[in-house]
Amino acid sequence: MDPMTFSIIRHRLFRIVDEAVITLKHVSGSAITNEGHDLMVSLYRADGTLLMGGVGFLHHLTSAAEACKAIIRRFAGDIHEGDVFLLNDPYTAALHTSDIYLVAPIHFDGRLVAWAACFVHVTDIGAVNPGGFAPQAPDIFSEGFSSPGIKLMDRGTMRRDVLDTILNMVRSPEMVTLDLRSMIACCNVARDRMQALIAKYGPAKVDDACARLVEQSEALLRARLRELPDGSWQSRQYLDVMGRTARVVLTMTKTADRLVFDFTGSDPQSPHSINCTKWAALGGLFAPLFPLLCYDITWNEGVIRPIEMIAPEGSIVNCTRPAPVSVATVGAIQSVNNAACTTIGKMLAASDKYREEATAVWHANHFAIFKFGRNQRGGYSIGILTETFAGAGGARSFADGVEIGGEVPNPISRMANVEQVEGTFPIRYLFRRRARDSGGPGMFRGGTGGEMAIVPHKAPDGGIDYVISGKGARHPMSEGLAGGWPGAPNSYIWVHAPEDGGDAPVSGAEGIDSLPGRRERVSWGVFPLRGRDALYVRWNGGGGYGDPLARxxxxxxxxxxxxxxxxxxxxxxxxxxxxxxxxxxxxxxxxxxxxxxxxxxxxxxx
Amino acid sequence: MSSTGNLAGRISPGVGVGSGGRAVCTACGHDLGPAAGPWKDHAGVREVPLAQAGGEAYDTGDDAVVLRQFHCPGCAVLLDTETAMRGDPALVDRPAAR
Structure with a gap:
């Protein structure tokens, strides 16, 4: 194949994913998708292997490949043009039940040639707690609707019985309908554009280009690995829930052109929903690997081949059914993200050639806080505090981390405007700003995280409630690098208003010190935000790089x-x-x- | 104190592999033991509760959560840090066995 044609097809594949992401956002109406960019779209080959990884949460790229393969196995002989399949069972491929995969076959001249897959975190999935993260779930059976694969659209026609069954099990059916419709539109665009590409260049030439693209990625990554030092590097993450501390321990060993991620030594699976399945752990380690080692390499099956994962069965990173996993994406998966980011960062930092690509850990501790309750218009609202996607950059060997700079596993993460949130929920922000002393000290400082406080405002029920899955508040999780300190940990404080009948606080010029009342640390469960009380949240900064005395x-x-x-x-x-x-x-x-x-x-x- | 000379490799920016397979401080050349062994066994270490080390922003209300700082016994440069539960082993980084 001539290199020009190969390059054109490669770029067309990029653009197909980009356009599908835009479509997903245009149709979706949820803040978590539009504002937080908690989404992913990718293309897969006919056998389900990753062809072109898109942006969004990168730990989904490999898990959605497994979803495609699971659908191929389950529906062999019953996969037709126009079909769309739904899969969200974590023990089959998904990360947690609320991250629904829609998987759509792409046909050309009646032959299956590729797959499009996408996900969004749906507004609700019918778990014991609203919003999908279920800190009170003792097992997978309490974590809502879960399917190892079901046909949602049959030859282009919605299966109303299936759709209605799903909607019958969730709290906010109109929003979940929109979530699903946005993903169907996304798959439609990906399919149409892929068919147009094949129509222009022919199926044989496109298939050849795709095969070469995978080979190219594998060759490029193996060459890069050979340039990096051989050795082994360790990392450890702590997750605390209700007084129990769980460890994710990683030893990454690099030999020649191979990398082995070994989680031996990690703690047994937890009774709390911070566990993750093996497919989720695999996705978790690839989320930092794609951008840190493959920033100039197409993210596809070729990148996966040189990598091996060892995850002991029954551990927190390879739990067994029916262990609860609904908090996995901000629990064990994120700790796998962080641990892999640390070990890859250590390896890069040990290389004279690649040191500038090394980074301390970015925003390592999501805080899943889902608000829910009757809003100022009398309707029912569920939604996440998208500040959890705001993040903080880890320091590099040549520069400070970016203040409130996002995170490595999702290159397009961001947070909603204050006004957007206040327009949807009966709450008011007292302040939202960069948090002093949150960035990990170092010769180069970690980026600062943020702090904020909210109070009820014009709430018909006097306030709302929220689900918080704030594991890890006892431990800094954004590790430093080369002597840099970790970023400061998260903090969640319920400020109980004084019983003096005074007015609710209206400003927060001095931060939490502006808020009168008794302070109570909260981190796990369901809590009220009512009356004149306030909720204060501080999120972690990025890790620092180098000795702070050298700054x-x-x-x-x-x-x-x-x-x-x-x-x-x-x-x-x-x-x-x-x-x-x-x-x-x-x-x-x-x-x-x-x-x-x-x-x-x-x-x-x- | 020895010279860093020509390093055979690095374990980290601050810890190199010197002649004879010895780990050395890249700032001053101080010997940090066999590269194949945990170099941290030969480094200075300060382990304090996070709140004491970092102040209010790091105060999580649990003195068992500590910050470990590993520094060169020769020049005092900070080589690595770890957060840990008190009593957990130090993390081990090492080059490939030759």
Whole structure:
């Protein structure tokens, strides 16, 4: 095949995915899809293997491949043009029940030639708790509707009996209808554009290009791996729920052109819904691998071939049915994301050639807070606080992390406008801003996370309730790199208004200190937000890079002036003295010398 | 203290593999033991509760959650950090056996 034709077909495949994503967003009406970009669209070959991974949450790329293969096995002989299949069983392929896959075959001249697959986090799935994340679920049976594969559209016609059955089991059927319709539209566009591509170049030539694309990706990744140092690197993540701490332990070993991710040593599966299945763990490690090692390589089956995963059965990263998994995407899967990001970052940092591609861990701790209740118009609303997608960048070997800079596993994540949320829910924001001292200290500082507080506002029922799956609030999860510190951990505080009959707080100029009342840490379960109470949330910063004592004192001063680092931290962690808004060079040098001497003195004493 | 000289490889930006398969501080050349073994066994370490190390932003109300700082005993540069539950083993990074 001539390289021009190959390149054109490759770019057409990119554009098909892009257009399908745009379609998905245009049709969807949910904040989690449109504002948070909790979505994914990809193309798969006829056998279900990944052909062209799209953007969105990247841990879905490999899991949706498994979904395609599961549909092929289950419906062999009964797959027709215009069919659309639904799959959301985590023990078959999905990550958790609320992330529904729609999988659509693409035919040309009556022959199956490819698949399109997409997902959104549907507004509700009928789990014990609204919104899909179910911290109160003891098992998969409490986590809502779950299918290992069902035909939703038959030869282009909606199966109303199937659709109505699903809608009969969810809290917000009109929104879930929209979720499903948006995915069908997305699959339709992907199918139409793929058929147009094949019509132009012919099925044999397109198939040849696709096969070459997979071979190209494999060859490029193997070549890159050969350039990186051989060795093994470890990482560990902690997830705490209701006083129980679970560990995800990873040893990544790189030998020649192969990478092995070994989760031996991780804790047994949890009674809480933070577990993940093996397909989810596999997706979890690929989410950082795609952008960190394959930033210039097409994300497809070729990238998967040099990678091996070892995940002990019955562990938190390969749980067995009927263990609950509804919090997996912000639980064990995200910890796999983080652990893999750390070990890949360590490997890259050990390479003189690739050090600038290394990063400390970005936003490592999602906080799934789903608000629900009667809204200011008398209707019923369910929705996530999309600030969980705002994230924070990890520091690199040459630069600070991006403030509120998103996350590695989803390159297009973002959060909704305050006004969007206030227009949908009877709440008011007191403040939302960058959080001081949240970025992991280092020669290059981790990006800051954020902080916010909300109160009820014009709520017909006096307020709303929320489901929080805030595992990990005891542990910083955005690990630093090469001596950098981790980003500060998440914090969730229920501020009980004082019983003095005063007005609800109306501003938050001083942050949480502006909010009168008793503070109670919350992290797991269902809680009220009523009366004059407030909910304060602080989310984690990114990990730092390098020794904080090596940071340019002027950068520390600038951070203090901007309110990103406190003066106490500047002094204690960075060893920088600031007097009258300027760096005191002599005092800083003396302080840094003292801190270094204290490190060595401690060594001598021990 | 030895010279970093020509490194045979690196385990991290701050820890190289020197002659004879020894781990060394890349800043000052201080010997950190056999590269195949855990170099952290030969580093200085400070382990303190997170809240003490990082202040209010890191205070999660649990003193068993600690920050470990591994530094070079020769020049005091910070080589690595870990968060851990007190008593959990240190993470091990090492080059491939040759």
């Amino acid at each position: 340019d004192p002027e950068l520390v001063r600038a951070d203090v002036v901007a309110g990103l680092v406190g003066t106490a931290s500047a002094r204690r962690i960075y060893g920088v003295e600031i007097t009258d808004g300027a760096v005191d060079a002599a005092a800083t040098q003396a302080l840094r010398t003292t801190i270094r001497q204290s490190r060595l003195a401690r060594e001598a004493a021990e």
